[in-house]
Amino acid sequence: MLEGRLQDVVDELAERIGRSVAVNDPRVHILCASRHFGDEDRVRVRAVLQRDAGSAAAGHILAQGVDRWTEPGVIPPRDDLGMRARLCAPIRWRHQLLGLLMVIDPDGSLSPASVEAVVEATGVLAPLMYGEFAARDTERMAREEALRQLLSPSATVRKAGRDALVRGGRLPSARCAGVTVARVVGDPPADRAGVVEVALRTGLERVAGDRALHTEFCLDGPRGLLLTCSDRPVPEERLRARAAVLLQQVRSVLDGSAECVAGIGETVEGGVEQAWMSYEQAAGAARAAGPQTGGDGVVRWAELGALAPLSLIPPDRLTPALLPAPLRALLARDPSGRLTETLAAYLDHAGSAPRTADALHLHRTSLYYRLQRIAELTGLDLADGDNRLTLHLGLRLRSLMRAAGQG
Known part of the structure; x- marks a missing residue:
């Protein structure tokens, strides 16, 4: 031996x-x-x-x-x-x-x-x-490639992955499936790629050791994919706790040299054949997460609200060109960010001046002055619902860009 x-x-x-x-x-x-x-x-x-x-x-x-x-x-x-x-x-x-x-x-x-x-x-x-x-290594790489295929949005590719896992006796049999994606924020230097891989594998192996759940995992560049299968939906608190442990292990190995965040997709029924939908959601939630997320760095797709569909935009398409021109005009004339912060609070509070003033600890007179200034710089009437929607979507896109380190 x-x-x-x-x-x-x-x-x-x-x-x-x-x-x-x-x-x-x-x-x-x-x-x-x-x-x-x-x-x-x-x-x-x-x-x-x-x-x-x-x-x-x-x-x-x-x-x-x-x-x-x-x-x-x-x-x-x-x-x-x-x-x-x-x-x-x-x-x-x-x-x-x-x-x-x-x-x-x-x-x-x-x-x-x-x-x-x-x-x-x-x-x-x-x-x-x-x-x-x-x-x-050959066996591991073949299994991980099959798992990546199983999580593809292409039905043809998914079938190839499923067949490969069946041949290897690795296809999980369960009614429910959910995916968690952990990603290292930013592009790690080439000389740190090996450390990032070890860090992700260390975290994935730690949470995959939970024998109460059938778990498969693989790497996809600077991301770790965790597939959890079970006969009944796993409580959200448990999924979040596992993701937090995963990040704790990754961060410990990286030792402050990089940050790591995680996204959790919804649990889907219908077996692992439907897990690709949870993966798409988890990847989007992980893209929406960032150092400014706060807390434990874990974001659930279900928590994103209106930001959820925007999070599916590929990172390389998150450019200033997506931002509406009125918002770009405001950003250019608001170096301190005070007006932008006021606009975000106003829109988040459904255009309610009293609630916005309370949230920002502002006198209403000061708030009305800022809103007037915002209207002048953007050229938009904030009483118009379509205008508010345009600016709100633009601000949500900007938050995604900032999470991706592009704004």
């Missing part, structure tokens, strides 16, 4: 250099570890006992750029995590990162001969791991 052969290499290296040694996969999940040599720390003990070093420790390791390393380097300590310094050597085969060989080295006292022994061990481990990991 592969695990036994890996363990033999790790144990032999640990005895040779007299240090605690471990092999992790590229997501910093521990695969095997030697016995302790009195140098263990809290992170290692947790990893050995729970098979998981924790998302914060994983994020710290990944933040060093280990997914791009081609030779050994030092992972600095993190006192707040109870984590000592480590020598980390990438395990690669044909340029593919298969794992990370970790050696506890709190004071940097590993001898050159010991470092050379670590490098030699990566050369032994790489061919052992390649075949097994290549097969797993």
Whole structure:
């Protein structure tokens, strides 16, 4: 068995250099570890006992750029995590990162001969791991592609995905289905793409471990897709709580380098064949979410109201050209944003001056002056329902643009 052969290499290296040694996969999940040599720390003990070093420790390791390393380097300590310094050597085969060989080295006292022994061990481990990991990756990629197809708006593509999942014995059988989409806000730099992928997978795997629900997941660029299937609708509070846990895990790995938000689609009946509708909604809700969303960063499609259909506009089409000319004129002449804020409050309160004044803590005379100024700058009569609808839709589109970082 592969695990036994890996363990033999790790144990032999640990005895040779007299240090605690471990092999992790590229997501910093521990695969095997030697016995302790009195140098263990809290992170290692947790990893050995729970098979998981924790998302914060994983994020710290990944933040060093280990997914791009081609030779050994030092992972600095993190006192707040109870984590000592480590020598980390990438395990690669044909340029593919298969794992990370970790050696506890709190004071940097590993001898050159010991470092050379670590490098030699990566050369032994790489061919052992390649075949097994290549097969797993091929299977995973095929399953994820089938799931992406299953969630396509095209009936033909959905059928291909369904058939592939049936052949693989992975098609969920349930009456209800719902989708959650987690996305990293903005375009991550190319050198952070690997960390983003690990962060999303860490979060998805965490919530997918709920055995009370049948869950499938996959990645789609800087987004994670979570399909939840059940025989009866899952309470909204539970879906939101799972999404919050997902984001918590992702943020912990990203360690402040990027923000992540999530959208939840409505639960649909009719089995997984109808899940694509929930996916479209979840993707729209995730696009509507942003750093300014506040709270836990989770947005449900059902909460969007009139913004819901607008959220389905592709991000690359969210440009100032969509905004009505009167609103663009107002924005250009309102650098402080005070008039725009007043207009938004007025429209959100259905054109009620008393309620708007109360919401903005304004004297009504001041409110009427601002509304008059808005009418002058836009050239629109705010008493006209069509004019109010035009401006309200424009403001909602602007909020989507800002969520997408385009306004």
